[in-house]
Amino acid sequence: MHLNLTEVDHPLLKHKLTLLRNAETTTDNFRRVVREIAAMMAYEVTRDLPTEMITVTTPVTECQAPVIAGKKLCLVSIMRAGNGMIDGMIELLPGARVGHIGLYRDPHTLQAVEYYYKVPEDIDERLVIVVDPMLATGNSASAALSRLKEDGVTSLKFVCLLAAPEGISTLAEHHPEVPILAGAVDSHLNDHGYIVPGLGDAGDRLFGTR
Numbered sequence: 001m002h003l004n005l006t007e008v009d010h011p012l013l014k015h016k017l018t019l020l021r022n023a024e025t026t027t028d029n030f031r032r033v034v035r036e037i038a039a040m041m042a043y044e045v046t047r048d049l050p051t052e053m054i055t056v057t058t059p060v061t062e063c064q065a066p067v068i069a070g071k072k073l074c075l076v077s078i079m080r081a082g083n084g085m086i087d088g089m090i091e092l093l094p095g096a097r098v099g100h101i102g103l104y105r106d107p108h109t110l111q112a113v114e115y116y117y118k119v120p121e122d123i124d125e126r127l128v129i130v131v132d133p134m135l136a137t138g139n140s141a142s143a144a145l146s147r148l149k150e151d152g153v154t155s156l157k158f159v160c161l162l163a164a165p166e167g168i169s170t171l172a173e174h175h176p177e178v179p180i181l182a183g184a185v186d187s188h189l190n191d192h193g194y195i196v197p198g199l200g201d202a203g204d205r206l207f208g209t210r
């Protein structure tokens, strides 16, 4: 297993993940809950950010108090489904820049095919948090991380709602230094590369396309 893997251990998040797994959950509820979980994951993924002390004047007195220090942030969504997580994360990280990588999974080869790429010019100076609800074979996440490294990015994290052991192994092989934060680690992939038990096709459920 990936040494850099953290599974979020929080009853509220697990409860909300169960709502997403339920095939009866409607598109509007699915979207809302993805956004809520994404905000919780923004909280978890920033847990180890460095801080520095500044002087602040309260209504009572002057004191030293911490603020976030270090590299500025950039969230990168793997479209389409990653877009469903961006709003929730931005609620907690309002100053973060946002990049987009368009990737779709070829249904036959399960390889990731890039169709869009737009990121901030100074992305190489930022801590980049790549978001996608699903880490299945890991081909999409691995391609996204490789593309960002080509642009000089050196600080990376990957956030997903559900991870399959196969995807975790792919990232361990190709990007062992990148920490993964997952809402849950599921059992395995089925013959079509879907996560079992999973939640189905995240993009289709978010956007109501099927």
Ligand SMILES: O=P(O)(O)OC[C@H]1O[C@H](OP(=O)(O)OP(=O)(O)O)[C@H](O)[C@@H]1O
Pocket: 078, 079, 080, 081, 082, 103, 104, 105, 106, 110, 112, 132, 133, 134, 135, 136, 137, 138, 139, 140, 141, 167, 193, 201, 202, 203, 204
């Ligand atoms: O780990 P992998 O095997 O690469 O699978 C995961 C990818 O599959 C889904 O996207 P999809 O290709 O369905 O595109 P979509 O978001 O446009 O629906 C999902 O959002 C991931 O990007």
Ligand SMILES: O=c1cc[nH]c(=O)[nH]1
Pocket: 081, 134, 136, 193, 194, 195, 196, 198, 199, 200, 201, 202, 203
């Ligand atoms: O289970 C899966 C696997 C890949 N992409 C999804 O949306 N769901």
Ligand SMILES: [Mg+2]
Pocket: 081, 201, 202, 203, 204
């Ligand atoms: Mg999809």
